[in-house]
Amino acid sequence: MSVKTLYNPASLSKPELIESFVVRTKNFEKIFSDIKSSDMKYPEKHFLIQGQRGMGKTTLLLRLKYEIENSPDLNDWLLPVFFGEESYDLTSLSRLWEKLLDFLDDALDTDGEHFNHTEAFIDFEDYEKRCYEYLIEVLQKNKKKLIIFFDNFGQLFLENLKEKEKRRLREILMHCSEIRIVGASAIVLQDLHDYSEPFYEFFQIVRLDGLNKEETYQLIERLQEKSEQKIDLRKAKGKIDTLAILTGGVIRTLMMVYQVLLEDKDGSALNDLETILDQITPLYKSRIEELPVQQRRIVDVIAKNWDAISAKEIAAQIREDGKRLQTKLVSAHLAQLEKNNVIEKKQTNTKNHFYQLRERFFNIWYLMRNGDRRDRRKVKWLTKFLEFWYDDEEGMDSFLERHIERLKSGSYNSKSALLLAEALADINKINTIILDQLMEATLAILNEDQKPLLNMGQKKLALATRSFKDGDLKRAIHILEGTKEKINSHRFVLSFFYFLDKQIEKIRPELLLLDDVDYEDFDFLKQLSVLAKDPKLLVDVLNKNTKIKQGEKDLAIGEAFFEVGEYDLAENHYLKAVEAGEIVPYKHLSMISFEKGDDIRAEELMVSGFEQGAVKVSDLLEFYEFHFDQESEDKSKKLLELLPKDNPYYNFYHGLEIFNSEKFKSDKFDDAILYLEKALIDFDKINVRDIKFTQLISNLLFYNIEVSLDKQKLKSLLERLEEAEIVPSFLKVYAAFGYTVLGEYKKANEFLSSDSVLKDSIELDSLGGNFNDTILLFLAKKQYHLALGLFTKNEVLKEVFKPTYYALMTLLKEDYPNEVIKMGEELNQPVNDILERIEEMKLEYA
């Protein structure tokens, strides 16, 4: 069965359809046995088969029809009629009677007599009633009954009836014993049925839910029978189960995915899928357009995510007039969408549920038709299916090898090849070498228009980067070396990989082949020549460069020499750059002088740079901070006066100055904190997170813990600490202490148990004291076992913080009675002191 016939079961011949009917057999038997056992003396119950698209409704209707045609007991009196999805003109009751009369003319060979009879009723107000009564008369006269198999019964027919027709229909359904209806109705996105319509109660609803695991297995087993590429079904049981879940058990999606994954020898399944997507576009589009705008955007986010996603994540991706959508609002819409069957909720243990589009095929359509042509999300669904089906490397490799063979055979559909290549490109576990071959094989069969779509250069880069991330540097280099038509990016990345692989000698020849480097890559080039310790390379590459100004070239070359410590050459080029009109690199020149031992010149350069506006006052302050003499401190003070109030470092340096010079706990000291708290706001504005930020936070933390102990501020400071780029051990210990004060012991323990903290606390006395204090606070807060954990993690701690350890053992003596006994007598006093201190702390930090 091709993918196309999946969408039109009516195009299958009767024996073909009967032969391929393997699931839904219970539904079939149930309905058929009802039909078979009914003589239709009285009005019989009607059936309405409901389910998403692709659940097998049409096939079930046709199967029933064929069975009636094949049953000698039935076919002499019961005439089955099938109205397919294309019966667009069937929108009124009278039209239904006309069509049935027309059908009877065929079935009874009456050459249009019955249909033509309705001519006489034209223009009568009760035309419909007359047609109906005539139809019944014809049926009774011929001793026939009708059973109508009506596909898309809800949307095509019921929804178009006028109020009065609906009530008529109810009367007829209730009392007519000549006609019986088996309808099928799709729940596409929203279940539009208004069950308050009274005629629905005459229908027995048969809901076709997704196939369960067992049924999916049966279906695939049957599909396998004709397949050349047989899979071991018993081994694949787990996968088939997952496939049932991923497709929602929708037969059509299952079969489509099956064919694309396992049966597609020439890409025709994917190509057919494209055709079908086009056919279905108007329907799905109109369904989307029926949704309110905000729901449309929510559906967009969910669809593009493919996997289930939480309300919070959805909210984070939607902005309205520059504002984020509230999660509460998103949840309300989600509830509505769920009620309308657009999405389904995946329950989790927590309050955060996940949501995905209920109809997986609709999701496929959405991705394929709403992503732009180069949008990788377009084939996300395919990626996911491939990924799970070939979940072991071996299976995936052999699939790829097969696919490469097929590509090479020359008959593979190029558009499908492109889709598959895109899908495979995103699977992380694929062997990158094979993937590389696959890309080459795909490229070979694409026509000139399609080639750019594969975006080969970018793919190669991605492949190489992935290999690198996977830890396979050699393979990354191999892929890049094999790239035809390299552009600068390839050469840069390749050179960087050479550096990592210690093939420094290969960097120079590679970079010499660069095309004219532009400003964008200029910096990377400079870095590479520094890494290669070859500033001369920069000179050579830039030699013939036309895009970059000479002065800037010299500046960069100067920097490169500066970085590798060749100060003379650096100075040389810097001066050339200055000659060419570039701004004097005061800081570097100052550092060169400093290195040469010429402090005076160094300071001169900084000061004149400052005067020229090229050196920031904060840089100058930093310069003086390295000089601990009184003179520098005085200069610092003076400079501070120069610092304008609106300078972002104004508050920081003022605070720091007081903090360093004033006595702890003096009145002025509080001023320092005011400055520093303002500095924090300043830093946020210009996003300072470097060492200055660390310095700032640690001072504030110190003050909070030692002086003010304001828990609310403490909490926010600790949160801010997360942003710091640099967090030295002493600060981690502070943080641990702070978190313990707040009662967040887990967090405290994370900081305290980090390797660097343990190591430094053991080695550095200054840190050890604070570390010990934190453990004491643990004990004051009854976190005995966290403390014990630390001692167990590192045995040396027991030795270094012996009194504390035994204090802990005293507290835990019921659990570890033997441990306290080991304690030497000389420790009695220290341990008692500690236990007392713990008692004090209980009050201090209550």
Next chain:
Amino acid sequence: MKNSLGNPARGAAFYPRESEVRKIYRVLDKGTSIYLSAPRRVGKTSILKHIEEFPQEGYFFVYVITESVDSENEFFKVIFEALIRSEAIGKLSKLYDTIKGGIESVLGRVKTVYHVEIREKGETDYFQILTDLFENIKPEFGHVVILIDEFPQTIQNILNSDGNEAAEHFIQKNRELRHHRHVLDKIHFVYTGSLSLFPMVEKVTELTAVNDLRTVEVAPLSLVEAQDFLTKLLEYDKVSLSVPLIRYVLEKMGWLIPFHLQLIAQEIVDVFEASEGGEITEKSIDQAFDQIVHLRNKPQFEPYFARLSALFKGNEYNFVFDVLEFIALQETISIDKILDFGVKHSVEETRRIMDILEGDGYLFKSDEKFYRYTSPILQMWCRKHICK
């Protein structure tokens, strides 16, 4: 016995409601027309179709359903056409040549050739024609009874399309027909429908317009009947339940109307089939009850609640749903709480509304102070699908 869930039960699927049928004849014997009252889905239509098909000696029944009818003249036309096509008239005219001529002369005014009516100038007055037809029927031939289903709906239709005056006229015209000299003591009517008649009439005119009708209530099945009915339904699907289990089901159901018995039978069969022949226990019965409120039965329940929106509007509607939801969750509601809801929704006539809900079979008063659901099944549905 085949489960005819959804359709009016007919033939072998009809469970004989002997006491209800006897009640109807008792009133008819006295020469009174009837309003057959019962909440929806209790089996009114099935009873009417049954007595039409199997009439007592001396009775001729003609059944019409006028759900789609939305004008007075059409209403009488439907009755007229049903009459002349009915076996009743066929039998009468065969039996008694005297009326044959009379009927033919009436028919002469509405020539029907293969349903093509050649109309005279102007619109045919079917009320007139109908009374002319009745004139030819002699009381000694027997009782002719016209069974009119969905009559209140017809009033509603006329009200919707032509307004209050037309609806009032329609009700009065029916009264006039019943009291017509050619009709009185000779032709009788049984009205019924899934909307309650009296609130509908009250909406349009005075209740006196129908005070000549005798109300006959259709009661639920008795315990013995229900037990018998359920056993027979299950037998058809080859499921057999011990008497204690059947009693267990019936106790859980509370309100023993055929429709709910059909529903639970369907679900028990479903559970039985899913268990592939396993033994049915109280647990499986509980499961069947849980399944009743599955969405697939929506078409069976939704009209129960949807019709309330036709009966009540605005504040009254909100009041009704607050009450229904409250009872769904709390089992009962006290009069005090009802009054509280009344204040909340500015509804003063709480008593009238509660009477409708009771009369239409949603609720019953368990003692003077509390209302509860007539049926735990309805309560379950409301709790699962209506409550927010």
